[in-house]
């Protein structure tokens with residue numbers, strides 16, 4: 464296969480020419496370049512969201528690699544290398560969920576168990592419907608939504624109102640509301656939690672079930688590819704994330720109303736995600752990442768992630784950092800007001816958070832030379848023994864108003880150590 468290597472910052476790697484991207488932030492030499500295979504991107508594609516103001520063309524955006532799920536499914540080695548590099552360098556990438564454009568990317572191994580239920584277009588249409596559900600959900604009166612805040616019962620599932628979370632150590636209130644739905648509840652693995660009537664209808668539960676199964680299938684598929692690259696024993700990562708086992712996996716709707724022009728606070732404070740893999744459906748800007756520092760970028764700057772239609776944003780969380788001694792990266796991100804005209808809209812995201820099963824102890828996995836090598840290189844000591852359940856509860860509730868901000872820190876501090 465002919466391969467050319469272009470800069471990771473090249474526009475074709477990130478966004479189509481229809482969305483002119485200015486000089487991107489200078490990312491350091493530590494970042495890998497995008498490997499491109501012989502299939503060129505369709506330059507006529509329009510990746511803006513219809514009916515929404517466009518993301519301003521003069522604002523720099525982060526150099527996330529665009530990876531095609533169809534190419535991953537067809538075992539395209541270049542695409543798999545890009546996935547591996549993105550997972551180590553930035554821990555964030557776009558995943559194009561569209562069907563293969565031509566027979567050249569037909570799945571030749573679609574019957575592998577790890578690929579069952581992997582269906583990008585179906586996930587996109589299911590997300591479309593759930594966006595509408597989310598819009599209706601947040602229209603409910605605040606007092607009604609408030610009845611489903613279960614923080615006092617030690618649970619992060621259910622509702623979190625605007626200002627019920629904090630964005631920094633000073634306790635500044637957040638500017639968004641969440642609704643978290645547990646995978647175990649929807650799949651009948653745990654007792655159902657009380658919900659507003661619109662979420663308990665059979666229709667909505669079926670829709671959520673399909674979305675959770677489809678999201679989980681993509682997560683397992685990605686975990687399988689990472690497992691191979693890490694040279695872990697066959698199926699190891701997937702075995703820690705079984706759909707039918709008890710875990711903190713959840714769907715979250717996030718909604719932030721427009722903010723006053725003269726008072727733009729962070730909607731969601733800086734954080735790394737707690738779990739393993741996050742699949743994020745975004746339509747408006749506002750998400751920002753802090754690119755990894757390197758000798759050429761001593762002062763990394765918060766940089767917007769441009770939402771791309773037909774794509775999701777995938778990011779890795781702390782659990783994978785802990786399991787791999789930092790081979791995989793969980794990058795800091797936050798949410799601010801969408802820029803320009805987009806700031807006049809209510810910003811909603813739909814997220815699937817995949818986490819290790821509750822009882823998985825988050826410590827370095829055995830059986831991988833890549834992980835052993837990394838641990839040796841960084842001198843990583845075996846840290847505290849904490850289960851996924853304890854870790855996620857501590858992190859999630861510590862970011863609520865009145866929680867312990869310091870104790871709820873994630874792996875982001877680690878990056879400054881090495």
Ligand SMILES: O=C(O)CCC(=O)C(=O)O
Pocket residue numbers: 715717731736743745749750796797798811812814
């Ligand atoms: O809304 C977004 O774009 C990101 C939300 C997020 O980072 C989170 O809920 O962990």
Ligand SMILES: [Fe+2]
Pocket residue numbers: 734735736796
């Ligand atoms: Fe996040």
